[in-house]
Amino acid sequence: MQAETNSAPLAAALYMIxxxxxxxxxxxxxxxxxxxxxxxxxxxxxxxxxxxLVGLMSLMGLGGLFPRRKGWVLLRSLLLTVAMLxxxxxxxxxxxxxxxxxxxxxxxxxxxVTAFGLRQRIGPWRILAVLMGFAGILFxxxxxxxxxxxxxxxxxxGGFFYALGAVVTRRHCAGESxxxxxxxxxxxxxxxxxxxxxxxxxxxxxxxxxxxxxxxRGWVWPMAEAMPWVALQAVGSATAVFxxxxxxxxxxxxxxxxxEFSVMIFGPLFAWVVLGVGLGPWQMLxxxxxxxxxxxIALRSG
Numbered sequence: 001m002q003a004e005t006n007s008a009p010l011a012a013a014l015y016m017i018x019x020x021x022x023x024x025x026x027x028x029x030x031x032x033x034x035x036x037x038x039x040x041x042x043x044x045x046x047x048x049x050x051x052x053l054v055g056l057m058s059l060m061g062l063g064g065l066f067p068r069r070k071g072w073v074l075l076r077s078l079l080l081t082v083a084m085l086x087x088x089x090x091x092x093x094x095x096x097x098x099x100x101x102x103x104x105x106x107x108x109x110x111x112x113v114t115a116f117g118l119r120q121r122i123g124p125w126r127i128l129a130v131l132m133g134f135a136g137i138l139f140x141x142x143x144x145x146x147x148x149x150x151x152x153x154x155x156x157x158g159g160f161f162y163a164l165g166a167v168v169t170r171r172h173c174a175g176e177s178x179x180x181x182x183x184x185x186x187x188x189x190x191x192x193x194x195x196x197x198x199x200x201x202x203x204x205x206x207x208x209x210x211x212x213x214x215x216x217r218g219w220v221w222p223m224a225e226a227m228p229w230v231a232l233q234a235v236g237s238a239t240a241v242f243x244x245x246x247x248x249x250x251x252x253x254x255x256x257x258x259x260e261f262s263v264m265i266f267g268p269l270f271a272w273v274v275l276g277v278g279l280g281p282w283q284m285l286x287x288x289x290x291x292x293x294x295x296x297i298a299l300r301s302g
Contacts (some may be wrong), residue, residue, distance in 0.1 A: 004133035012251025019243035024266025026236035028275060034092035035210050037216030039085065040196030040229060045223075047190025049234035054183045063177020067184060072172035076181070077188035080167035084189060092214035093151070097268040097283060101140035102155020102289055104264060107297045108133045117167075126297055133293030139286025173281030176210055178245045233300040244276030245293060258299065261291040 033042060058065050067073035083103070090099040108130050115122045139155065173181060200218035207213025223230075247256050264287050 012247045012256050013259050014195030015247035016256050017262050019240040020263035021239040021266045022236050022240040024233055025270050027091060028271050029229050030088060030091040034214040036242055037220045037226040037293045039089060039215050040193045041219055043189045043193045045230050046234045047186050050186045050238050053238040054179060054186055058179040062179045065179050065183050066182040067176050073176060073184050074170045076165050076173055077184040080162050080185050081188045081192050083161035086154050089215055090155040092150050092211040096271050098140055099155045099268050100264055101137060103159050105137055105156055105159035106163040107294045109160050110166050111297055113167050129293040129296040133287050136286040136289030139276040139282045175260050182241060259296045261294050264291050279298045
């Protein structure tokens, strides 16, 4: 494996860029399904579609479906599930650039957890990257001090839990197969979606119309309008994750992870060119700072 890793850096980069381009495109359409169904039904239905694809990945050689360290894999899956709930909730009511900016604060949180939680030393370059990334977050989210809206923190909360999941993955799940980790996370998302649907069936809410009611909306049937977008998410996510995994198999993690930030380009670019959702100059500067901060952290960590 080491020989393959050192001989295919270009292939690894291309796999990662392809994966991020898929995610950058499909996540723009979450708002389409949010117009008619809810967050919980989305995750439940998407998981039902993705699990057979995960089984196919296992048959293709990405490892067995059953984890060895079940407790740590469960914790990882729960942390990433919470992260995805925050992220997809944000996609329903804010531009993808802002949602991605919040999610991709995760390298900053990983560094902070490493420094203050695990008591590991970090150098001046990574401290500078944290400050740079924080400035980038402010530029992209543009919170108004005079009228603070807590909703801008929703994708940042996603980034925090994503970071915790990353720490658990690195320290306690390194020996698990790719299929086992992905299958556990998809299952956790599906069960969480089912739990949310049951809760809303027992204690119905009155959701707002359109995307504003995404989180509070219960089971909707038929879901003909949303089904194509859910299927797009299921197939696109499974394909992108496969490519992402392949990228990390072929290249050094510290090198490959830098290209993961290309989603910060593909997502907003697609939103601008195809959907007509533009960015201001300060937001573009913020995206650049977050990408640069993540790259510095990845390279210095490597």
